[in-house]
Amino acid sequence: MKKFFSTLLVLLVAGITCFSQMANPQEPLKNDPAVRIGKLENGLTYYIRHNAKPENRAEFYLFTNVGAIQETKAQAGLAHFLEHMALNGTKNLPGKMLISYLESIGCSFGRNINAGTGVEQTMYMLNNIPMLREGVLDTCLLIMHDYAAFVTNDPAEIDKERGVIIEELRTRRTASWRMFEASLPYLYKGSKYAECNLIGTIEGLQSFPASELQDFYKTWYRPDHQAVIVVGDIDVDQVESKLTALFADIPAPVTPSPKKLIPVPENDDPIIGIVTDPEAQGTGVEFIIKSEPVPYTMRSLGMIYMVDMFKSFIAGMMNDRFQEIAQQPDAPFLGANLSFMPITTSADAMYFSAQARDGESARAFEALMTEVEKMQRYGFTDAELERAKTNFLRRRERAAENTADRMNSEFINAMINHYAFNEPILDPVYELEVAKGYLPFITLDQLNQLAQQFITEENRILLVSSPKREDLQIPSEQAFLDIIKKVEEMDIQAYEEEVSDEPIVDTNTIVPGKILEEKQGAYESLVWTLSNGIKVVVKPTTHKKDEVLFSLQNNGGLSIIPEALLPSVESTVFSFWTQNNGVGNFSATSLKRKLTGKIASAVPFIRSYSQGITGSASPQDIQTLLELVYAHIVTPRFVDSEYEASIAQLKAIIPNIEKTPDFIFQKEVYNTLFNNNVRSQLISSELIQKASLADLEKAYRLCFVNNNGAVVTIVGNVDPETLKPLVELYLGSLPSATQPAVWVKDDNRIRKGSVENHFKVVMETPKTSVANIYSADMDYNLKNEIYFDAVQSILNMTYVQTLREDEGGTYGASVQKITSNLPEEYGAILIVFDTDPGRQEKMRQVVKNDVMNLAENGPSEEYVSKTKENFLKNRQENVIKNNFWQQSLISYYREDLDMVTDYEQIVKGITPESVKKFINEILKQDYFIDISMNPEL
Numbered sequence: 001m002k003k004f005f006s007t008l009l010v011l012l013v014a015g016i017t018c019f020s021q022m023a024n025p026q027e028p029l030k031n032d033p034a035v036r037i038g039k040l041e042n043g044l045t046y047y048i049r050h051n052a053k054p055e056n057r058a059e060f061y062l063f064t065n066v067g068a069i070q071e072t073k074a075q076a077g078l079a080h081f082l083e084h085m086a087l088n089g090t091k092n093l094p095g096k097m098l099i100s101y102l103e104s105i106g107c108s109f110g111r112n113i114n115a116g117t118g119v120e121q122t123m124y125m126l127n128n129i130p131m132l133r134e135g136v137l138d139t140c141l142l143i144m145h146d147y148a149a150f151v152t153n154d155p156a157e158i159d160k161e162r163g164v165i166i167e168e169l170r171t172r173r174t175a176s177w178r179m180f181e182a183s184l185p186y187l188y189k190g191s192k193y194a195e196c197n198l199i200g201t202i203e204g205l206q207s208f209p210a211s212e213l214q215d216f217y218k219t220w221y222r223p224d225h226q227a228v229i230v231v232g233d234i235d236v237d238q239v240e241s242k243l244t245a246l247f248a249d250i251p252a253p254v255t256p257s258p259k260k261l262i263p264v265p266e267n268d269d270p271i272i273g274i275v276t277d278p279e280a281q282g283t284g285v286e287f288i289i290k291s292e293p294v295p296y297t298m299r300s301l302g303m304i305y306m307v308d309m310f311k312s313f314i315a316g317m318m319n320d321r322f323q324e325i326a327q328q329p330d331a332p333f334l335g336a337n338l339s340f341m342p343i344t345t346s347a348d349a350m351y352f353s354a355q356a357r358d359g360e361s362a363r364a365f366e367a368l369m370t371e372v373e374k375m376q377r378y379g380f381t382d383a384e385l386e387r388a389k390t391n392f393l394r395r396r397e398r399a400a401e402n403t404a405d406r407m408n409s410e411f412i413n414a415m416i417n418h419y420a421f422n423e424p425i426l427d428p429v430y431e432l433e434v435a436k437g438y439l440p441f442i443t444l445d446q447l448n449q450l451a452q453q454f455i456t457e458e459n460r461i462l463l464v465s466s467p468k469r470e471d472l473q474i475p476s477e478q479a480f481l482d483i484i485k486k487v488e489e490m491d492i493q494a495y496e497e498e499v500s501d502e503p504i505v506d507t508n509t510i511v512p513g514k515i516l517e518e519k520q521g522a523y524e525s526l527v528w529t530l531s532n533g534i535k536v537v538v539k540p541t542t543h544k545k546d547e548v549l550f551s552l553q554n555n556g557g558l559s560i561i562p563e564a565l566l567p568s569v570e571s572t573v574f575s576f577w578t579q580n581n582g583v584g585n586f587s588a589t590s591l592k593r594k595l596t597g598k599i600a601s602a603v604p605f606i607r608s609y610s611q612g613i614t615g616s617a618s619p620q621d622i623q624t625l626l627e628l629v630y631a632h633i634v635t636p637r638f639v640d641s642e643y644e645a646s647i648a649q650l651k652a653i654i655p656n657i658e659k660t661p662d663f664i665f666q667k668e669v670y671n672t673l674f675n676n677n678v679r680s681q682l683i684s685s686e687l688i689q690k691a692s693l694a695d696l697e698k699a700y701r702l703c704f705v706n707n708n709g710a711v712v713t714i715v716g717n718v719d720p721e722t723l724k725p726l727v728e729l730y731l732g733s734l735p736s737a738t739q740p741a742v743w744v745k746d747d748n749r750i751r752k753g754s755v756e757n758h759f760k761v762v763m764e765t766p767k768t769s770v771a772n773i774y775s776a777d778m779d780y781n782l783k784n785e786i787y788f789d790a791v792q793s794i795l796n797m798t799y800v801q802t803l804r805e806d807e808g809g810t811y812g813a814s815v816q817k818i819t820s821n822l823p824e825e826y827g828a829i830l831i832v833f834d835t836d837p838g839r840q841e842k843m844r845q846v847v848k849n850d851v852m853n854l855a856e857n858g859p860s861e862e863y864v865s866k867t868k869e870n871f872l873k874n875r876q877e878n879v880i881k882n883n884f885w886q887q888s889l890i891s892y893y894r895e896d897l898d899m900v901t902d903y904e905q906i907v908k909g910i911t912p913e914s915v916k917k918f919i920n921e922i923l924k925q926d927y928f929i930d931i932s933m934n935p936e937l
Contacts, residue, residue: 022437025302029424029434035415036236040244042252043224044148047415048239049231051408054877058232059408060126060140062147063416065227066220067120068198069262077200078213080117081158081165085213086124087115088157090146096805098143103866105130106873108793109800110812119196120345121420127409130873131233141239141246144228149250153217155210162205163808169199171811171834173765175279175660183463186273187288190265193344222253227419231411264290264347270460270484272477276468279764281656283466285333285365287352287372290459293342299422306438310450311340313388313442317380321371321495322354324589326649327580329641332360332367334649350454357652361464362475362483369487376455378494379448389439390597396435398599398618399428401546467656499593502585505627505635505730513732515724522892523885523900526720528727532736533708536727537889539715541882546618548716549886550602550625552731553612553894554709558679559744559823561606561699568695569606572683576646577696578603583631587642595624602628604636604704608679609743609822610894611703612710619717626730633704633734636697643693655685661763665933669771669832672757672931679748709740711893715886745823750775755929766935768840772847773929775828776922780821782899786871786906787918788817788827793867794859794915795831798850803833809843810835821895829922837934844932855923858916871907 023029031037036048068079089095102113107129115124124147126140181197188194228247230239267290294304315338322336336354343349352372356364417423426434466474513531521527525539534552561569568574582591602615602625613632617625657663667682674680681687712731714723750773778784792815799813813833820826831851835843878884891897 022441023302023434025306025438027302028300029302029305029426030430031418031425032414032427032430034427035411035425036240037418038240038244040223040247042248042250043222044247044250045227045419046240046243047227047229047231047419048234048236048243049411049415050234050236051231051406051411052233053405053407054128054233054880056131056233057128057408057877058131058137058140058230058234059412060129060144061227061229061412061416062124062144063227063229063419064122064124064148064221065120065225065420066259067118067122069119069192069196070220070259071196071216072212074208075212075216076197076204077165078208078216079122080199081161081205081213082151082153082217083115083117083122083124084161084165085153085158086147086151087113088161089152089154090143091150091152092142092146094152101139102126102129103797104862104869105132105136106866106869108870109797117198119193119198123416128873128877129232130876137234137239138242141230141242145246145250148223148226148228148247149221151217151221153210153214158210158213160805160808164804164811165199166202166205167809167835168811169202169205170765170767170836172199174662175277175281175764178764179275179277179280179465182275182277183273183465186271186463187343187461188264189267189271191344192262193264219257220259222256223247223250224253224256225259227415229412229415231415232408261346262344264344266290266459267461268458270462270481272462272464272480274464274466274474274477276466276474277764278468279660280465280467281660282653283356283358283361283364284464285354285356285361285368286461286463286465287365287368288343288461288463289350289454289456290343290461291348291350291454291456293346293348296422300424302434302438305424305434306442309392309435309438309442310447312392313385313447314375314380314451314454315339316388316391317384318371318375320384320589320592323592325367325371327588327642327645329644331645331648333364334652336364336368336371355649355652357648358467358656359472361466362479365462365464365480366483366487369484370490370492372455373487373490374492374495376452377492379451380444381495381497382444383497383499384495385442385444385447387593387596389442393435393439394597394599396428396432398546400432401618402544403428405544497593498590500586500590503627504584504586504591504594504624505630507729510630510729510733512725512729513734514728515732521889522898523888525889528724530728530732532732532734533740534710534712534731534734534736535893536712536714536731537893538718538720538723539713539885539889540718540720541716541885543716543880543882545717546599547882548617548619548622548625548714548718549882550615550617550629551612551713551886551890552614552629552707552710553610553890554707554711555610555741555743556703557607557609557611557743559609559746559748560742561702563678565695565699566678566681567687567690568692569699570681570683570687570691573646573650573688573691574606574696576650577643580642580646580649581639582637582642583628584635584637586637587639598624600624600628602632604632604700606699606703608748622718622723623726626726630730630734633707636700636704638693638697638700640693643696647688647691650683650688651685654683654688658685661761661767661769661933664761665769665771665931668757668759668933669931672755672929673750673773674748675751677748679746705735706737706741707734708736708738710734711890713886713889713893715882715889743822747823749820749824749826750818750828750927751929752777752925752927754926757929757931758934759932760934760936762936766837767834768837768935769834769933770832770840770844770847771929771931772831772844772851773828773931774851774922775818775826775927775929776925778825778827778921780819780825780827780895780897782897782902783906784827784918785819785897785899786903786910787915788819788829789871790864790867790910790915791815791829791854791919791922792817793870794854794863795829795850797863797866798854798859799831799833799847802846802850803843807839807843807846809839809846813847821897827922840932840934851919851923855916855919858912861912864910864912864915868907868910872904875903875907
């Protein structure tokens with residue numbers, strides 16, 4: 001593999017002789033000068049950067065460059081277990097003090113307080129922490145300090161956490177997880193990675209000695225393996241001073257255990273793995289070519305950035321070809337993809353994948369390999385490369401435009417990658433200049449030579465995944481080897497394409513409308529009433545320089561569609577069709593080519609009582625966005641072959657998904673909630689058979705024929721005066737009737753009364769899934785919205801304590817609110833959790849008792865205070881985002897609901913007594929639905 005990398009670099013720098021107008025590719029690229037990078041005497045690295053978006057917020061990360069691969073056999077799953085223990089007590093923050101303190105200042109467990117374990121790295125993060133006072137900064141640094149070296153790992157707490165992680169394993173151990181584990185011996189043959197189990201086994205988690213976890217922590221959590229990252233509205237000098245003093249008491253290891261590079265052996269002959277599972281959701285083929293990784297010391301060089309540019313172009317152009325094939329009638333695969341990625345620290349890979357119909361893995365693999373061979377023989381075309389370059393540069397330009405608008409969280413990954421892989425931390429403006437300098441030196445001949453070099457005869461891996469069924473035959477390993485040989489000997493034609501100069505919309509045929517009325521609107525917006533009855537609400541903002549959000553919504557939706565047509569616009573059917581569909585005379589493929597260099601998208605939707613189009617664009621591409629909106633309404637595209645490609649994908653996927661326990665549970669919940677209402681259907685094989693393009697077209701045209709009464713919101717960096725003529729041209733000309741569109745009242749709502757649905761399912765990993773729903777007829781207003789949110793927040797905190805911490809009975813219960821103003825005003829609280837079948841009765845009683853206790857005694861002052869702080873914190877963060885203002889305007893003008901004006905006043909008025917009163921208003925109506933799924937033994 002070393003020869004391959006050397007050859008690649010020779011090809012890369014060949015012909016580059018002058019660096020005066022570009023970053024020298026043989027030198028390191030410059031790190032963002034605003035990032036303070038340092039290293040303490042004990043070996044700990046730190047990254048600190050000031051950024052005031054959001055204001056008075058900061059991100060804190062401890063990145064530990066070790067993971068599950070460092071475990072011994074006796075420690076399987078303990079790297080992940082340790083991540084949990086960090087939240088269960090440290091030297092300076094015993095017990096749950098850490099979580100309780102952060103919740104008291106408005107943070108929430110999971111969203112703001114979290115951690116994650118991987119095979120090679122572990123991360124601890126505090127996200128969007130409010131910097132209310134200096135003490136918050138001190139505490140957050142103390143938390144990172146304690147994570148790094150002072151986690152208590154108390155044996156009693158370890159024993160309490162065993163049940164939580166066993167339930168996490170039970171929840172996560174789906175067919176996808178099982179098949180991933182089964183693929184490891186093929187992907188990493190001959191390496192320790194082949195046996196690396198990220199979460200462990202139930203038996204191991206039940207029985208491991210506490211000393212094993214303590215030993216893992218002591219051995220691997222060392223400052224020379226760790227980096228602390230702080231980004232936000234902070235004083236860099238102050239943070240550096242505090243961090244340096246605080247972390248100085250962590251000693252450098254006296255006798256360190258070196259972190260060894262674990263190689264993945266090379267292979268001369270292809271490694272083929274065939275993996276099946278009864279609950280697999282589909283058939284897939286993965287073709288992988290391993291290669292040596294870029295040496296750590298070279299990853300900061302400009303030439304490696306150029307390598308990544310080449311890889312980006314090759315992957316993008318191949319994926320465009322794959323998409324074009326997948327959208328053909330009777331395509332050999334449902335979808336395919338190429339990506340370049342590291343599979344471990346010691347090995348990179350060129351990673352091809354394809355999704356196939358069941359029983360057609362060989363056909364999909366042959367088609368995939370044909371495209372690989374075509375690339376190797378003929379390379380790419382000038383037109384393909386120019387499009388790739390244009391789109392690449394446009395993305396860099398947009399990133400540069402948004403440099404000053406980046407959120408704190410957007411800085412983190414670059415710092416992690418600098419520490420773990422020595423990749424440069426690039427400021428977007430500087431990166432744009434680097435890209436501009438390198439692009440002229442990326443030629444088609446050079447790119448095609450590199451593409452050939454990536455395809456090697458050695459280090460190949462083929463993974464085939466499939467449902468396990470008696471009626472499903474999977475080709476042998478030899479059959480796949482024969483396909484490779486067959487393709488190599490085939491007569492293959494070079495890639496050809498057609499590019500149209502036709503406009504998306506012929507403006508010569510449009511009769512523009514007029515703005516009849518202009519007035520000031522809600523939340524500092526402008527409201528224009530058009531001659532066709534459309535109301536356009538425009539809110540210029542400076543929240544993100546290169547972003548404009550668009551929405552058009554009108555009354556109707558499923559409520560006005562005849563029952564016979566409903567299967568054809570079921571949400572999954574409709575979504576797949578829109579993904580594979582274009583507009584007017586443009587297929588999805590040709591439309592993508594037409595939009596080269598543009599950042600604009602528009603997608604139609606049909607919901608229960610409304611239809612419309614959502615979209616977004618760069619400010620310079622607003623006209624293109626509005627062209628797409630116009631085309632979706634006036635010249636929608638209905639082509640049999642493109643529709644059949646979408647349906648073929650669904651027919652290949654849905655029959656398998658229908659057999660999975662999680663989908664069965666979801667469907668039973670949905671059907672029980674809505675009493676099998678035909679206007680609230682989930683996708684099914686039976687439904688797909690009833691769908692047709694003719695019916696979809698009828699339903700679509702019925703919904704979009706009358707745009708009178710539609711509300712359009714345009715939020716972002718827009719100039720209203722420049723926007724006006726475009727709005728009159730593209731929106732003012734949309735078809736409308738003399739009267740506004742209406743929705744039709746039906747019975748599509750959560751059913752009333754008490755209902756039980758308990759059923760059993762055959763499953764590979766036994767678990768019980770429970771859903772409890774409390775609903776009530778209630779006014780749809782801001783106060784009730786906030787109080788439903790409050791009950792959701794309080795119950796989530798309650799169940800973390802009772803179900804998870806006290807009982808160890810679940811990985812987590814999910815509490816969600818459901819509120820609706822159509823067809824009637826009502827709301828509901830949905831409680832869902834998984835648990836051990838043997839403990840379900842007790843866990844169900846705990847869930848019920850906690851709800852009854854809330855009704856009888858009200859919540860604690862602590863939980864109410866934490867909830868209020870969290871709501872106010874989140875609102876401060878949301879008001880600097882365009883999507884918040886777009887949704888607020890939609891609520892105001894479509895639902896007559898002001899989500900902004902009285903929000904803080906209502907939140908501050910929440911008390912334990914007011915929550916108690918609210919939950920009793922729900923419970924007194926006695927609408928309760930109890931659903932459970934158990935394993936069929």
